[in-house]
Amino acid sequence: MKTNIIPRDGALTSPWQKEIPTATSGQLPPEIVDCLIVGAGITGLTAALLLQLAGKKTVIAEAHTPGFGTTGGTSAHINTFADTTYKEAASAFGEKGAQLFADAIQEGFALIKDHICNFKIDCDYVDKTGYLYAENEDEVQQLADIYDSAVQVGVPVHYTEEVPTPVPFEKALAWYGQAQFHPLKYLQGLQKAYVSAGGTILENTRIEGIDTKDGIHMAAGIRAKALIYATHMPPNINVFNFECAPYRSYVLAVKLKSGTYPDALVYDAQEPYHYVRTHVVDGQELLLVGGNDHKTGHEDPEKAFADLEKYARKYYHVSSIKYKWSSQYYVPVDGLPYIGQMPLAADRIYCATGYNGNGMMLGSIAGKILSDLVAGKDSKYKKLFDPSRIKPVDGFSEFVKENADVAYHFVADRLGVQETDSLKRLQPGTGKVVEVDGKKIAAYRDDAGIIHALSPVCTHAACIVNWNGEEKSWDCPCHGARYDIDGRILTGPATRDLAKINSDGSENSGL
Numbered sequence: 226m227k228t229n230i231i232p233r234d235g236a237l238t239s240p241w242q243k244e245i246p247t248a249t250s251g252q253l254p255p256e257i258v259d260c261l262i263v264g265a266g267i268t269g270l271t272a273a274l275l276l277q278l279a280g281k282k283t284v285i286a287e288a289h290t291p292g293f294g295t296t297g298g299t300s301a302h303i304n305t306f307a308d309t310t311y312k313e314a315a316s317a318f319g320e321k322g323a324q325l326f327a328d329a330i331q332e333g334f335a336l337i338k339d340h341i342c343n344f345k346i347d348c349d350y351v352d353k354t355g356y357l358y359a360e361n362e363d364e365v366q367q368l369a370d371i372y373d374s375a376v377q378v379g380v381p382v383h384y385t386e387e388v389p390t391p392v393p394f395e396k397a398l399a400w401y402g403q404a405q406f407h408p409l410k411y412l413q414g415l416q417k418a419y420v421s422a423g424g425t426i427l428e429n430t431r432i433e434g435i436d437t438k439d440g441i442h443m444a445a446g447i448r449a450k451a452l453i454y455a456t457h458m459p460p461n462i463n464v465f466n467f468e469c470a471p472y473r474s475y476v477l478a479v480k481l482k483s484g485t486y487p488d489a490l491v492y493d494a495q496e497p498y499h500y501v502r503t504h505v506v507d508g509q510e511l512l513l514v515g516g517n518d519h520k521t522g523h524e525d526p527e528k529a530f531a532d533l534e535k536y537a538r539k540y541y542h543v544s545s546i547k548y549k550w551s552s553q554y555y556v557p558v559d560g561l562p563y564i565g566q567m568p569l570a571a572d573r574i575y576c577a578t579g580y581n582g583n584g585m586m587l588g589s590i591a592g593k594i595l596s597d598l599v600a601g602k603d604s605k606y607k608k609l610f611d612p613s614r615i616k617p618v619d620g621f622s623e624f625v626k627e628n629a630d631v632a633y634h635f636v637a638d639r640l641g642v643q644e645t646d647s648l649k650r651l652q653p654g655t656g657k658v659v660e661v662d663g664k665k666i667a668a669y670r671d672d673a674g675i676i677h678a679l680s681p682v683c684t685h686a687a688c689i690v691n692w693n694g695e696e697k698s699w700d701c702p703c704h705g706a707r708y709d710i711d712g713r714i715l716t717g718p719a720t721r722d723l724a725k726i727n728s729d730g731s732e733n734s735g736l
């Protein structure tokens with residue numbers, strides 16, 4: 226067990242994280258529990274609550290505090306459609322697969338609504354219409370495909386002439402009955418219900434590895450008959466490092482001069498895309514403008530924010546920017562999430578990952594699927610989302626692309642072009658991987674001028690980290706592990722901090 230008290234996953238905080246739920250950190254249960262759930266985001270808390278309500282004894286181990294991960298940095302749209310279109314799902318998994326995927330998305334949506342209703346969770350839940358518009362011929366064709374395939378799987382969608390957007394468009398779709406909420410108020414509600422049902426949450430408890438003996442899984446002093454990795458990406462080296470690509474996504478919450486805010490969820494079809502929606506935070510109406518996603522550690526986060534701001538100012542009369550933040554999600558190579566028995570792990574170790582930008586619904590349904598599997602029940606989604614599934618041919622080219630990119634970083638980062646910058650030129654508040662006496666150092670100069678020197682070698686798979694100037698973090702371009710300026714882990718799959726470099730050049734290996 227390890228203690229890390231960092232209130233957020235970077236220098237920037239979402240409005241939701243201002244209201245992080247605080248768990249009464251529970252006591253380590255002395256007995257063998259039915260299930261250890263690792264991670265207290267929407268997946269972990271949903272699974273834990275359902276198991277606890279089904280009469281199972283469970284415990285949650287969370288590396289930080291509930292909502293620290295992407296659930297605290299989401300934009301919290303609840304939809305009946307997904308980033309992987311039903312057409313893409315059908316081409317990779319057949320008509321039946323696409324239908325099941327649509328069912329899973331809708332069941333995840335319904336589960337959120339049921340929880341809000343059953344546990345009287347006050348989480349700013351509001352029904353909204355979602356609009357997706359096309360600005361050119363290619364996008365018009367994409368819309369037609371999205372429309373046809375949604376109709377095919379029975380998801381209601383309509384063409385519309387009216388969209389509450391200042392952006393000129395050619396065609397648009399309307400999805401009625403979409404929704405939005407405050408993700409951490411929702412999480413807080415789940416957490417309350419879980420604790421009242423007898424569940425235990427251990428905060429600041431990072432699970433670094435599991436020992437399994439006679440069918441009992443042991444970690445951080447906890448003993449359990451089953452274990453769920455609800456960590457968004459399972460820790461350490463595993464198959465998902467090659468099957469899911471980590472992406473960062475950006476959000477601004479801005480005040481408008483007009484005081485008139487769109488009463489809808491509005492998305493464009495660009496690559497990378499943009500979206501807007503409205504939320505009242507602390508009694509103040511704000512426009513959330515998001516998008517500009519890119520692979521973690523690959524592009525400049527400062528530019529991503531600057532471009533997003535340019536976009537916001539081009540179309541809206543922005544009076545001020547109240548919040549800006551970014552967070553991480555994982556794109557699965559064949560389009561569907563991985564939910565079920567963890568590949569190459571002991572029996573009854575489960576995982577859920579690869580939700581793309583749809584983890585509200587998919588995290589919820591994953592909680593349901595995994596709680597059913599732990600309880601010995603079957604799930605109609607088990608085969609479709611099986612983490613050990615053989616990738617369909619359609620996904621293979623993507624797999625090669627993502628994998629080639631990772632392989633490139635393994636090699637290129639190590640050969641590295643000679644770094645010309647010296648430590649001396651490092652400005653306060655900035656970081657850079659520099660070369661000193663032939664050795665690469667991840668160096669950050671704080672506002673007092675002090676250098677924080679770390680080994681830039683990611684402790685997960687030994688790629689070289691990149692500086693993220695917006696979040697003041699070190700981000701790994703290979704599998705998305707992230708560290709703060711002192712090398713402490715912010716985001717897995719790493720389970721050890723970056724090694725500190727002492728003034729004599731020796732390294733203290735990460736904990």
Ligand SMILES: Cc1cc2nc3c(=O)[nH]c(=O)nc-3n(C[C@H](O)[C@H](O)[C@H](O)COP(=O)(O)OP(=O)(O)OC[C@H]3O[C@@H](n4cnc5c(N)ncnc54)[C@H](O)[C@@H]3O)c2cc1C
Nearest residue numbers: 264266267268288294295296299300301302432583584585
């Ligand atoms: C900017 C952005 C906007 C998004 N918008 C939407 C949206 O509008 N709608 C939608 O449906 N989805 C959206 N998503 C995706 C969605 O937010 C995520 O898929 C979802 O929140 C993932 O939830 P989770 O519980 O699986 O993971 P997380 O919320 O990341 O929770 C995992 C938890 O595990 C803990 N943990 C990690 N490793 C360990 C360990 N070794 N030991 C103990 N604990 C550990 C972490 O601290 C964390 O609290 C968005 C994502 C981003 C980045």
